[in-house]
Amino acid sequence: MTLFEVEQLSLHYLTRFGEKIHAVTDVSFTMKKGEILGIAGESGCGKSTLVNGLMGLFIPPLYPTDGIVKVAGESLMNRTPEDIRKNVLSRKVSMIPQGAFNALNPTRKIKDIAADVIAAHMKDIDRKAIHTRLRERFDLFGMNTEKVLNSYPIQLTAGERQRSVIGISTLLNPRMVIADEPTSALDVSTQKIVIKMIFNLLEKEIFSTMIFITHELPLLRHVADTIAIMYAGEFVELGTAEQIIFDPRHPYTKALMGAMLSAEAGQKQKKPTAIEGAPPNLAKPITGCRFAERCPVAKPQCHHTKQNMRIIADRQVRCEYAQ
Amino acid sequence: MLNKNSIFAANNCTREFGTGKKIVRAVDNTTFSIESGEIVSIVGGSGCGKSVLAKMMLGLYKPTDGTLLYNNAPVTNTKIHWREVQAVFQDPFSCFNQFFTIRSQLKDAFGILQEKPSHKEIEKRIDNALLAVNIKPHEISGKYPFELSGGQMQRMLLARIFILRPKVLIADEPTSMVDACVRANILDYLMKLKEELKMTIVFVTHDIGLAYYVSDRLFIMHNGRIVEQGTPDEVTLSPRSEHTVRLLEDIPEIHRAWIC
Ligand SMILES: Nc1ncnc2c1ncn2[C@@H]1O[C@H](COP(=O)(O)OP(=O)(O)OP(=O)(O)O)[C@@H](O)[C@H]1O
Ligand SMILES: Nc1ncnc2c1ncn2[C@@H]1O[C@H](COP(=O)(O)OP(=O)(O)O)[C@@H](O)[C@H]1O
Ligand SMILES: [Mg+2]
Ligand SMILES: [Mg+2]
Numbered sequence: 001m002t003l004f005e006v007e008q009l010s011l012h013y014l015t016r017f018g019e020k021i022h023a024v025t026d027v028s029f030t031m032k033k034g035e036i037l038g039i040a041g042e043s044g045c046g047k048s049t050l051v052n053g054l055m056g057l058f059i060p061p062l063y064p065t066d067g068i069v070k071v072a073g074e075s076l077m078n079r080t081p082e083d084i085r086k087n088v089l090s091r092k093v094s095m096i097p098q099g100a101f102n103a104l105n106p107t108r109k110i111k112d113i114a115a116d117v118i119a120a121h122m123k124d125i126d127r128k129a130i131h132t133r134l135r136e137r138f139d140l141f142g143m144n145t146e147k148v149l150n151s152y153p154i155q156l157t158a159g160e161r162q163r164s165v166i167g168i169s170t171l172l173n174p175r176m177v178i179a180d181e182p183t184s185a186l187d188v189s190t191q192k193i194v195i196k197m198i199f200n201l202l203e204k205e206i207f208s209t210m211i212f213i214t215h216e217l218p219l220l221r222h223v224a225d226t227i228a229i230m231y232a233g234e235f236v237e238l239g240t241a242e243q244i245i246f247d248p249r250h251p252y253t254k255a256l257m258g259a260m261l262s263a264e265a266g267q268k269q270k271k272p273t274a275i276e277g278a279p280p281n282l283a284k285p286i287t288g289c290r291f292a293e294r295c296p297v298a299k300p301q302c303h304h305t306k307q308n309m310r311i312i313a314d315r316q317v318r319c320e321y322a323q
Numbered sequence: 324m325l326n327k328n329s330i331f332a333a334n335n336c337t338r339e340f341g342t343g344k345k346i347v348r349a350v351d352n353t354t355f356s357i358e359s360g361e362i363v364s365i366v367g368g369s370g371c372g373k374s375v376l377a378k379m380m381l382g383l384y385k386p387t388d389g390t391l392l393y394n395n396a397p398v399t400n401t402k403i404h405w406r407e408v409q410a411v412f413q414d415p416f417s418c419f420n421q422f423f424t425i426r427s428q429l430k431d432a433f434g435i436l437q438e439k440p441s442h443k444e445i446e447k448r449i450d451n452a453l454l455a456v457n458i459k460p461h462e463i464s465g466k467y468p469f470e471l472s473g474g475q476m477q478r479m480l481l482a483r484i485f486i487l488r489p490k491v492l493i494a495d496e497p498t499s500m501v502d503a504c505v506r507a508n509i510l511d512y513l514m515k516l517k518e519e520l521k522m523t524i525v526f527v528t529h530d531i532g533l534a535y536y537v538s539d540r541l542f543i544m545h546n547g548r549i550v551e552q553g554t555p556d557e558v559t560l561s562p563r564s565e566h567t568v569r570l571l572e573d574i575p576e577i578h579r580a581w582i583c
Contacts, residue, residue: 017465043474043501098473158369181473184499187368187529188573196582215474215502218532218575222582245577259503261532263559264576268535274507278459 003209004031004176009067011046011053014060019283022065023049025233028309031176034202036210038224038241040217040256042279046233047213048098051178054211055093056084072175090121094174094207098181101161104153111149114168121172134171140204141167141197159190163197170207178211183219195223217260221245229253232279232290239315249312249322251295289319297321329356330491330523331380335389338375349375351547352389357523364526364534366570367544373527374413376544377493380525381410405435409489411497415476419468425479426464432483452485455512457505474500481509488520495527510537531574535559543567 011024023046031037039047052062054069056076069076071092076084089095097103105113115130138145141163148160156164162182170177179198183191201207212223220227220241227244229237229252237250248254258273277294280286289295292302299321309316312323338350350372357363365373378384379391382398382405390397398404412418419428429449433439440448450460456478468476477500484492492513498506514537516522528534534541535555543551543558545566551558562568575581 013470015470041502043478043505044472048472181500185496188531188570188575189368191575192573192582199582215500216575217503218577221577222575256503259507260577261503261506261530261536262576263531263535263555263571263574264578268555272503272507272510272536274511275504276457276508278454278457278462281459281462 001033002030003033003072005068005070006030006054007068007070009050009053009069010065011049011062012065013049013062015283022282023062023233024053027067027235029228029235029238031209031211033208035226036202036212036224038220038227039211039213039230040215040220040227041230041236042232042252043215045230045279047230048180050230051095051180051211051213054176054178055095056088057081090117090169090172090174092174093176093178094169094172096165096169096177096179096182099185100165100182101158102185104161104165106153109150109152110156110164110168114149114164114171117168117171137171138167140200140206142193157190158186159193162186162190162194166194166197166201170201173206175208176211177207177209178213180213181215182212184214184216191219195219198223217245217257218262229256232286233282234290234318235309235316236291236318237315238309243313243315247313249315249317250291250319251297251322252291255296291319328359329392330359330361330394331355331357331525332392332395333389334392336379336386336391337388338372338379338384339387348547350379350386353547353549354389355542355549355552357525359523360517360521361540362517362524362526362538363540363542364528364538365542365544366528366531366534367566368529368570371544372547373544374495377410377495377525377527380493381405381408402435406437407489408491408493409484409487411480411484411492411494413495413499415473415480415500416468418480419476421468423467424464425466425468425471429479429483429486432486436487448486449482452482455485455509456482457508458482474502474505477501478505478509481513485512485516488516489522490520491523491525493525493527496529497526498533499528499530506533531559531570543570 007028009027013021013023015021041047056069056079058064059081076088111134114134118130135145138149143160143163148164153161183194214220224241227241228235231252237253248257255273255275261272275294280290288303288305289307292298307318307320309318333353333355336353340347340349367373379386382401433445453460458478481497498509517524526534538555540552541555541558542549543564543566550564551567558567562571
């Protein structure tokens, strides 16, 4: 069953100079129940912007340009921020922003932050019922429930804080959870604990699908079922985790995989590939392939022929010369 | 083991916070030296004391016990210290002022130098530094910090270093928010600069892939202590501390099962 549908979504920022920055262009994908989609790409390519669009939450200077986002058949487009906050966020789509675990309200205990989320969405529930619910839910997270619920954020380790953030974001059993670099500030051992918790919640159907954004490709290999690679606002390749990591076809995906660093013994001599230059200016119309300027195998025509997604080797690739 | 020519020499260097029962020993009895021109990475779990150690090297904290010497002397005047020793901090957003454009803040960086280059040289250095972090100079012109993505902001901190060309660089999680290609490009540029200036670099990171690739030596930290020191191959091939073993096991690698 298709749970999440995105069709040709484009988004832009309207700057103070009246300039439109086309941060996301023509993104389409669908997700099924139980699926984790990983998104990786150039830093600044539009991942965090896309995430806001996927919630239907448009707060100036961000605006939708075109396209549709649907959760379980319901469109999130053309709705007011109040409507989205009240009826969509936390219940249907939940988002864990970049750096969220450092942004918990320092003056409130975890149990109060969590209770507010429940109280805001369920009118006739009393304090006691809320706390019973909280305990039951936090018992699933493999932490000392009482200690965590009764602590202020700064009294907790980074791992406990991030697990609390994920726990609070999923209290109302949203269908979709979008996590923006949820583990990149954590050390490897803490990261592993957090990922185990995410798998456990997915298995227990506390949420149904997840979008996981990270720069760490080896992590995506273990976490994601499918991976989308983004460059300059577009998806350039979309396939299974195996396909993208071990058999990339788009020149940018190839460059990215070649730049992976690994502490696997004996790999020290392997030099990661760097690509010089910078992505194109998104405030100007772009006619050709967006990667052409930096592509090691670009042909003259690439600079002025727009590239569309096409199927190559069972996955989508935005390059007509990819094989 | 303490060498006279070391850039940094720590002897039972300790840093505590708080008093009485609430005392936290963030850095506990560390003894090490870092030689001129060396690249050392300090690796360890969160809260193990990496950032506190880095801040001591910058002169932001003084040891509460033991010593930490820079060129054979304790750091007394941070203003002079920072002409030679520069840092990239962990949280890029808190390092720039939200009310000034990025370019003007990059220009301000020259303020700490004793001899300011010419106006033209300043503009040229800024443009080159931006290109080295894969950003087109016109792309940030007139922009404020909140108009950039997390990774772009982090790259501004690195650009600042490329502008200042310090003798010693202390970089706390410098590339945690950028993609693999940009990281490779930054490392390329940093290594060139290192060769040219004979720079000494201390990376503070939990990115063991990065630490393994760039470093001459790794320090593994746990609970405020340096539990293991060695070359990257020594540490990864034959780890001696149980903490190193656990750290290595928990790294996601593409060719190895991770969560079963
Ligand atoms: N408020 C804003 N006003 C104008 N432009 C913006 C604003 N926020 C982001 N941008 C621009 O939009 C583009 C996409 O930014 P976004 O934050 O989505 O990137 P990202 O892929 O999440 O990057 P990172 O991996 O570094 O977090 C960037 O070029 C960025 O500079
Ligand atoms: N200014 C401070 N006051 C009190 N405790 C501190 C301070 N800075 C750090 N600590 C504590 O010291 C320990 C090490 O912190 P830190 O060096 O930041 O860890 P990390 O290795 O993650 O960088 C932690 O327990 C932290 O809470
Ligand atoms: Mg982002
Ligand atoms: Mg730190």
